[in-house]
Amino acid sequence: MSSPYDDDAQHEGGEKEQEVEGVAPASMKDLRACMNCKLVQTGKQFMEEGCPNCHLIDYKGDRDKVQNCTTTNYSGLISLMQPKQSWVARYNKLTEHVPGCYAVHVSGDLPEAVQDDLRMQH
Numbered sequence: 365m366s367s368p369y370d371d372d373a374q375h376e377g378g379e380k381e382q383e384v385e386g387v388a389p390a391s392m393k394d395l396r397a398c399m400n401c402k403l404v405q406t407g408k409q410f411m412e413e414g415c416p417n418c419h420l421i422d423y424k425g426d427r428d429k430v431q432n433c434t435t436t437n438y439s440g441l442i443s444l445m446q447p448k449q450s451w452v453a454r455y456n457k458l459t460e461h462v463p464g465c466y467a468v469h470v471s472g473d474l475p476e477a478v479q480d481d482l483r484m485q486h
Contacts, residue, residue, distance in 0.1 A: 420481065440468025
């Protein structure tokens with residue numbers, strides 16, 4: 365019998381869900397939230413791996429960008445396993461994001477230069 369939590373679970377219409385690797389904070393210390401997508405991970409993870417949702421903001425190896433485009437000033441935490449099926453993800457506009465932990469509210473704004481770059485790419 366198939367459970368709704370099985371990796372190979374079928375959805376309405378017989379379509380199989382594609383397995384997507386999630387992102388979880390590696391530690392509970394030095395947690396930061398991306399100001400663009402609200403993903404929460406450690407500062408070290410942003411430095412080493414970047415943000416899987418925000419490819420246009422290249423965090424990898426850029427300490428200044430991690431400091432300026434992520435924040436420790438956030439509230440609430442949402443853990444998403446299946447963003448496309450989650451009403452919480454729909455409510456928070458996170459359905460197209462990778463599974464992981466997300467802030468409910470993020471304080472702060474992306475630097476103007478980064479906002480301009482994002483606008484130009486869309």
